[in-house]
Amino acid sequence: MTSDPSPTPPEERILGLDVLRGFALLGILIINIQVFAMPFATLNNPTVYASTMPYGEFAGANYLVWLVSHIVAERKFITLFTVMFGAGIILFTQGKDEDEVLGLHYRRTGFLLAAGLAHAYLLWYGDILVPYALCGLVVVFVRDWEPKQLARTGLVLVAVPSLLYIISGLSPGSTQAVAAQWAPAEATLLAEVETYRSGWLAQLDHRVPTAFAQQTGGFISVVFWRTSGLMLAGMALFKWGVLTNERSTSFYRRLLAGGLLGGLALILAGVWYTEAVDWAARESLFFGSQFNYWGSLLLAGAYIAGIMLLCRRVGGGLVTTALSAVGRTAFSNYLLQTLVATSIFYGHGLGLFGSVTRVEQAGIVVGIWAGQIALSVLWLRYFRFGPAEWLWRAVTYGRRPPLRNDRSADATGD
Numbered sequence: 559m560t561s562d563p564s565p566t567p568p569e570e571r572i573l574g575l576d577v578l579r580g581f582a583l584l585g586i587l588i589i590n591i592q593v594f595a596m597p598f599a600t601l602n603n604p605t606v607y608a609s610t611m612p613y614g615e616f617a618g619a620n621y622l623v624w625l626v627s628h629i630v631a632e633r634k635f636i637t638l639f640t641v642m643f644g645a646g647i648i649l650f651t652q653g654k655d656e657d658e659v660l661g662l663h664y665r666r667t668g669f670l671l672a673a674g675l676a677h678a679y680l681l682w683y684g685d686i687l688v689p690y691a692l693c694g695l696v697v698v699f700v701r702d703w704e705p706k707q708l709a710r711t712g713l714v715l716v717a718v719p720s721l722l723y724i725i726s727g728l729s730p731g732s733t734q735a736v737a738a739q740w741a742p743a744e745a746t747l748l749a750e751v752e753t754y755r756s757g758w759l760a761q762l763d764h765r766v767p768t769a770f771a772q773q774t775g776g777f778i779s780v781v782f783w784r785t786s787g788l789m790l791a792g793m794a795l796f797k798w799g800v801l802t803n804e805r806s807t808s809f810y811r812r813l814l815a816g817g818l819l820g821g822l823a824l825i826l827a828g829v830w831y832t833e834a835v836d837w838a839a840r841e842s843l844f845f846g847s848q849f850n851y852w853g854s855l856l857l858a859g860a861y862i863a864g865i866m867l868l869c870r871r872v873g874g875g876l877v878t879t880a881l882s883a884v885g886r887t888a889f890s891n892y893l894l895q896t897l898v899a900t901s902i903f904y905g906h907g908l909g910l911f912g913s914v915t916r917v918e919q920a921g922i923v924v925g926i927w928a929g930q931i932a933l934s935v936l937w938l939r940y941f942r943f944g945p946a947e948w949l950w951r952a953v954t955y956g957r958r959p960p961l962r963n964d965r966s967a968d969a970t971g972d
Contacts, residue, residue, distance in 0.1 A: 571886075574803040575649075577878050578865045579642050580885030580934075584927050585635030587895055588627050591919045593684045594899040596912060597750045598768065599742050602847075604628075605837050606740075608747040611912045623916040629825050633854035636686070638861060640785055643690055644792025645801050647698055660698070666954040667694045673893075673946075679762075682896045683769035689777055693786045701793060708794035715787030719780040720851055727844025740839035751912035755905045795862075803866045810863040817860025824853030883934035887944030891930050898926055939963075 592601055596613045599606045604624050605616050616624065650666070651659050674687025700708065726732055753764045772781070795801045800813075828849025835841040869878055884891055901907035902922065903914070914922070937944065942963050943951065952958045 572802050573873055573878065573882060574866050574869045575642070575645070575801060576882040576885035577869055578638065578801065578862060578885065579888050580881035580883065581861070581865055582635045582638035582642060583884055583888045583891055584881075584930070585631055586639060586892075587899075587923050587926060588631035588635070590684060590895065591899065591923050592627075592916075594682070594896075594903050595910070595914050595919050595922075597742070597747045598683075599739070599747070602843065603740050603837060603839075606742065606747065608744045608751065608912070611747070611751060612915055613912050615915060620916040623920050625829070627916075627920075628829065628850070629822070630857075633850055634858050634861065637788055637854050637858040639686070640690070640788040641792035641795065641858070641862075642801070643694070644697065644789030645796035646792075647694060647789065648701055648793050648796050651698070651701055662954055663698050664695070665956075666950065667691050667698075669950055669953045670694070673950075677893065677896065678769040678773070679766055681900055683765045683772065685769065687892075688773055689781045689785050692777070693782060693789055697786055697789045697793070700790065703793075705794040705797040708790045708797070712787040712790030712794065715783045715790065716855070718783040718787075720848060722779060723844050723847065727840055732844065733838075733840040736839050736843055740843055754903065754911040755909045758904075758906045761904060761906075800862065800866075803869055805866075807867070807870065810866050814860050814863035814867065817856045817858070817863065821853045821855075821857030821860060824849045824856065828853065880931045880935060883938050884930060886938060887934045887947060889950060890944030890946040891934065893946055894930065894933075895926060898929075 589601075597606070597608075600613075607613065607616065647663070651663060654662065668691075670687050671691035674685050674689075674691055677687055678685035700711070703711075726735075750764060754761055792801070799805055828846055831849065832842045832846035835846065872878060899922075903909075903911040905911070934944075940963060941961050942948075943959070943961060948959065948961050
């Protein structure tokens with residue numbers, strides 16, 4: 559049997575999966591915009607700022623923007639996106655000939671790795687495609703496990719970075735070890751601002767070592783474990799029918815309520831603790847972060863439930879149609895977010911790095927969302943795939959799938 563590179567017909571697509579993927583992709587920008595717009599250290603320690611840079615005000619409306627983004631977005635949407643990637647491995651491999659499925663998966667993952675490396679080193683060090691590809695090369699081998707085994711193993715893997723952080727925090731000298739990372743000197747922050755306000759070549763001085771550090775030490779110590787664990791969880795949730803909207807309405811309502819109550823309680827407790835210790839490096843990084851680390855899983859579960867209930871109630875409506883279009887073109891939209899944001903903040907574009915407040919960043923996020931939603935809906939009127947999705951599929955199957963949809967092909971005589 560030869561696998562077909564053509565897209566899944568719209569009537570056969572799983573609406574909940576597409577909507578959830580689009581929801582996650584848009585939500586990721588809420589946190590990513592902070593890394594696009596401000597020095598990297600502000601992601602972990604939002605109190606860090608250079609006195610001459612307006613981005614750093616951490617009071618009033620700017621504090622509220624951080625608080626809301628921390629509660630509703632930080633780690634939640636990347637968790638959803640990673641869970642969806644794990645589910646996607648099951649969706650891609652099921653029904654394919656066993657003699658060719660691994661070869662197709664490795665070609666597919668190899669392209670993702672190449673795209674991620676280019677993305678990380680040429681555009682933005684915050685890339686997630688490289689860790690997804692590296693973890694995807696491994697987790698595919700357990701795709702046939704039972705859901706309970708996948709879920710249990712996934713939970714163990716997710717727990718590894720949490721335990722490592724606690725052990726590190728209890729080690730003597732941990733405060734001194736993280737001080738420079740947690741609160742860089744003002745000269746260091748200003749140098750990063752100057753770098754990203756400069757041209758593309760000058761940006762490599764910071765982007766290349768930062769990307770490399772995240773893809774080596776950061777990947778081994780944290781990213782591999784959590785990413786792989788969440789992928790296994792996604793496989794389990796897909797097999798259980800949770801991500802395909804096959805569970806009962808009462809199940810999703812319980813998941814929504816439990817995830818919201820448990821997740822918000824943990825996350826808010828973390829905010830209280832971190833502020834109670836006045837954002838001290840050791841306490842905040844090693845212990846305060848634990849609340850959101852685990853609370854994000856619960857809140858992500860509530861988001862899954864909410865999306866499934868939304869699809870049942872208003873499937874085919876304006877909101878689900880918009881989110882579904884973004885989800886079907888998620889790869890293209892992920893890269894588009896980087897292109898747009900770096901053009902706004904980096905020196906080869908408008909050069910606004912370090913000069914945009916959190917409130918203003920939120921406005922930019924909304925503007926990018928509006929553009930992506932409109933463009934995605936319009937694009938899918940005429941084409942079957944997003945441009946990155948089309949190229950990804952062409953490389954995977956070794957032949958070009960049709961790009962135009964039937965209606966546009968008929969209209970143009972193709």
